[in-house]
Amino acid sequence: MSEDKSNSTPQQDTPLDGSDQFAVRQAKLEQMRENGFDPFRSNWEQSHTSTEAQSLLTEDMEEGPEVSVAGRIVAFRLMGKASFLKVLDRDGKVQAYVRKDEIGEEEYATFKKLDLGDFIGIRGKLFRTKTGEVTIRAQEYRLVTKALRPLPEKWHGLTDNDQIYRQRYLDLIVNDQSRERFRTRSQIIREIREFFWNRDFLEVETPMLQSVSGGAAARPFRTHFNALDCDFNMRIALELHLKRLLVGGFDRVFEVGRVFRNEGLSRRHNPEFTMLEAYQAYTDYRGMMELTQSLIQQVAERSLGTLQLERNEGDVIDLSGKWREAKYKDLIIDAVGRDDWFELPKSAKLEKAKELRIEVDPELEDFEITNDVFEKIIEHTLVQPTFVTHIPRELCPLAKITEDDSSTIDVFELCINGQEIAPAYSEQNDPAVQRDAFMKQVGEETQELDDDFLLALEHGMPPAGGMGLGVDRLVIFLTKAANIRDTILFPTLRPF
RNA sequence: GGGUCGGUAGCUCAAUCGGUAGAGCAGUGGCCUUUUAAGCCAUUGGUUCCGGGUUCGAGUCCCGGCCGGCCUACCA
Numbered sequence: 001m002s003e004d005k006s007n008s009t010p011q012q013d014t015p016l017d018g019s020d021q022f023a024v025r026q027a028k029l030e031q032m033r034e035n036g037f038d039p040f041r042s043n044w045e046q047s048h049t050s051t052e053a054q055s056l057l058t059e060d061m062e063e064g065p066e067v068s069v070a071g072r073i074v075a076f077r078l079m080g081k082a083s084f085l086k087v088l089d090r091d092g093k094v095q096a097y098v099r100k101d102e103i104g105e106e107e108y109a110t111f112k113k114l115d116l117g118d119f120i121g122i123r124g125k126l127f128r129t130k131t132g133e134v135t136i137r138a139q140e141y142r143l144v145t146k147a148l149r150p151l152p153e154k155w156h157g158l159t160d161n162d163q164i165y166r167q168r169y170l171d172l173i174v175n176d177q178s179r180e181r182f183r184t185r186s187q188i189i190r191e192i193r194e195f196f197w198n199r200d201f202l203e204v205e206t207p208m209l210q211s212v213s214g215g216a217a218a219r220p221f222r223t224h225f226n227a228l229d230c231d232f233n234m235r236i237a238l239e240l241h242l243k244r245l246l247v248g249g250f251d252r253v254f255e256v257g258r259v260f261r262n263e264g265l266s267r268r269h270n271p272e273f274t275m276l277e278a279y280q281a282y283t284d285y286r287g288m289m290e291l292t293q294s295l296i297q298q299v300a301e302r303s304l305g306t307l308q309l310e311r312n313e314g315d316v317i318d319l320s321g322k323w324r325e326a327k328y329k330d331l332i333i334d335a336v337g338r339d340d341w342f343e344l345p346k347s348a349k350l351e352k353a354k355e356l357r358i359e360v361d362p363e364l365e366d367f368e369i370t371n372d373v374f375e376k377i378i379e380h381t382l383v384q385p386t387f388v389t390h391i392p393r394e395l396c397p398l399a400k401i402t403e404d405d406s407s408t409i410d411v412f413e414l415c416i417n418g419q420e421i422a423p424a425y426s427e428q429n430d431p432a433v434q435r436d437a438f439m440k441q442v443g444e445e446t447q448e449l450d451d452d453f454l455l456a457l458e459h460g461m462p463p464a465g466g467m468g469l470g471v472d473r474l475v476i477f478l479t480k481a482a483n484i485r486d487t488i489l490f491p492t493l494r495p496f
Numbered sequence: 497g498g499g500u501c502g503g504u505a506g507c508u509c510a511a512u513c514g515g516u517a518g519a520g521c522a523g524u525g526g527c528c529u530u531u532u533a534a535g536c537c538a539u540u541g542g543u544u545c546c547g548g549g550u551u552c553g554a555g556u557c558c559c560g561g562c563c564g565g566c567c568u569a570c571c572a
Contacts (some may be wrong), residue, residue: 018524019541021506025523075532082529099529114520123528130530153507153521155533162564174507217572263571264497321538359569371572394571441572494563 021150028113029146035110039146044070044121050087050094057126060276067092067136070144072173073118075154083111084135087122096122097129098138107141114153117173118149127415143148144393151346165491178486180308181479185487187303188475189256192276194302195295199251201278206241208234208258214450215398217441218261219269234260239466240453244425246279246464247456254278256471267483270421271492274471280461281429284400288424289387292414293323295469296385300478312480315383322449323385325327328408331388332370341370367394382415397437397460399425405431417477424467431457 016024032039048056049066057064071089081100086093100108114120124138152158159172164171164178171178193203211230213220215237225232238255245253259275280287300307300319305317333341336352344352349369354362358376360369370392382388390408393401399409410426428434431454438449475487485491 016524016555017540018522019505021523021541077531077534078528079531079534080528082531084531084534086532095532097530101529127530129532131532133530133532135530150506150522153523153533156508158507160503160564162503163507165564170507191527219571235546261571266568269571361523368572397572461546496563 003019014466022148025115025146025148025150028115029148031113032143033109033316034145035478037143039143042142042144044068044142044144046070046089046121049091050089053126053136054092057134059130063126064134066123066125066139066495068121068123069096069136070121071119072147073114073116073120074151074173076114076116078112081108082491087120094136095129095133096124096138097127097139098122103138103141111141114143115147115150115485117149117151118143119145119147123318145366162493165485165493166215181475181481181486182489183303184303184479185475188478189274189471191299191302192256192295192471196252196254196278199252201254201280202250204242204245204250204253204255205257206245206255207237208237208260210235212450212452213237214453216261221260221262236261237468239468240450242277242279242466243461243464244453244456246281246427247459247461251462252279265492268473268476270472270484270488271482273488276469276471277466279458279466281464283465284414284426284463285389285424285465287326288467289412291465292422292424292467293316293385294470296474299474304478309477309480311383311477312482313419317383317385317477319385319416323387323414325387325389325412327390328374328388328392328413329390331378332373335373335447365394371395379415379420380418383418385414385416387412387414393437394440396423397423397432397441398428400428401433417473418481419473419477420470421473421477422467422469424465427464427466429457429461429463 009415016027018024045068047053050069050071053067054333068363069089070088071087073085074088074093075084075086077084081494083098085096085098087096098108098111103111121142121144122136122138123140124136124479127137128136129135152170152174152346154174158164158170164175170469172182196203209225209232211232213233213236215235218236220233220236223232223234224230236259238257238259242253242255254277256274256276256344258272260272262271263269265271278291279293297307297319300309307320311317329342333339336356338344338352341349341352347367349366350360353369353373356373356377358372360372364372389412390402390405390456391411391413392407393399393409396409396411399411402408402410412424413420414422414424428437434457435454438454472484472487475481476484479487481487
């Protein structure tokens with residue numbers, strides 16, 4: 001449909017029947033302009049937010065002070081010569097009561113022409129209605145911004161997923177739960193920063209455009225830089241640059257930032273997602289264990305006020321106390337039901353995997369079959385916080401090898417809510433061992449060899465523990481979201 | 497990428513065997529000075545996602561496409 005923008009006067013000879021709500025609202029807007037109001041230019045001074053205003057009327061008071069609020073009309077109940085409406089602003093909703101005999105006949109006539117979705121300012125004293133709701137008795141109101149499109153339905157809200165993601169603003173206006181979830185997400189990220197600042201970590205920013213994207217084995221997004229006429233990748237991890245800063249003498253650094261992985265979409269994967277990584281010199285993965293547990297406990301306590309998280313499944317995740325530790329090998333042996341799993345030849349492992357109904361590619365390496373067992377039958381059972389330790393060295397080329405067991409590395413993988421949420425390592429700082437580990441990966445895997453990083457290691461990186469945490473996944477279980485897309489304001493979608 | 501389910505009014509949803517496409521909310525016109533999904537009366541509004549096909553007749557059946565949900569695969 002194309003509107004004729006050149007025709008600024010509404011066609012008065014064809015009365016609007018109300019079928020085209022956009023046209024009806026546009027006609028109202030034109031009418032206002034003719035009467036000398038600009039429905040977009042006015043501002044309104046807020047004295048309080050909706051919830052601040054409501055708190056001013058305490059139990060013992062009959063009438064509160066005068067307040068001035070502004071927001072979007074989300075409920076509108078006209079009753080002849082008086083009306084109730086609800087105004088939504090940044091921290092909630094407040095009800096207002098408008099009477100014809102208090103604002104005047106003319107004002108009331110134009111007030112009745114307002115629409116759901118319009119922004120208005122209201123000034124008046126607080127009182128309590130019959131049913132006890134704190135309400136503003138309007139002495140003055142003004143339209144601040146006209147909304148030309150109608151809001152989604154008031155009771156069911158917006159449920160169409162596609163529209164929720166593509167027009168997130170509508171979701172935020174009408175779905176309280178969604179609005180609340182994104183406020184919580186913001187609070188969580190704020191508490192994460194607070195935690196690290198308090199521990200004397202330096203918050204830094206490292207490049208998103210990199211000529212070599214290392215630190216993980218995911219496929220990158222590629223782009224081209226015209227000025228230098230060369231290709232760049234978007235980063236897939238923060239790790240290698242943060243470690244360069246350890247070399248540079250920043251003993252404690254962290255970054256919260258977006259990383260990009262050119263892989264599939266799923267309920268738990270978005271191609272751009274938010275990663276927290278922290279590196280601390282003169283500690284190891286054990287130190288990271290204490291840090292990670294404290295971090296998540298403090299964040300949950302401060303942003304949710306509890307360490308007991310009820311899941312949609314009905315059970316409760318208990319974040320309190322000291323968290324369970326379990327060795328990778330023990331979990332595997334337990335899951336497959338035989339002590340000699342790690343001594344079995346590959347053919348026997350494949351056989352057993354088939355028995356357990358795990359689909360495995362016979363081309364896989366031994367350790368990959370084992371890891372499939374972990375990912376497909378163990379990981380989703382780790383609902384209570386569990387540090388999985390002593391992971392096979394092949395899985396993490398960037399970690400230190402365990403002193404008394406050269407087959408494993410000094411790392412943990414923290415699982416909560418059946419999801420891997422935060423890995424941490426005693427970071428590998430021997431440049432030769434690091435190079436060997438990289439070389440084994442390059443070619444068969446997607447990790448690229450970052451020579452510049454190895455050069456940095458040759459200058460000496462102090463012993464350190466490091467950890468990474470998928471912020472979106474943390475938000476998923478802290479806010480009981482069903483899907484990663486419900487925790488990302490504008491998730492990646494197929495363009496129209 | 498594969499499987500599967502879906503797309504109907506601004507929104508939330510109906511539509512029997514293939515037989516005139518409906519309701520609630522929103523809108524429009526009235527009534528209503530403490531409502532809470534306000535209420536009452538009246539009423540407008542449809543390229544049934546798009547394009548083909550079968551049929552006397554298609555929202556419904558078939559084919560192709562677009563978009564999405566869920567499952568699955570890739571993502572140490």
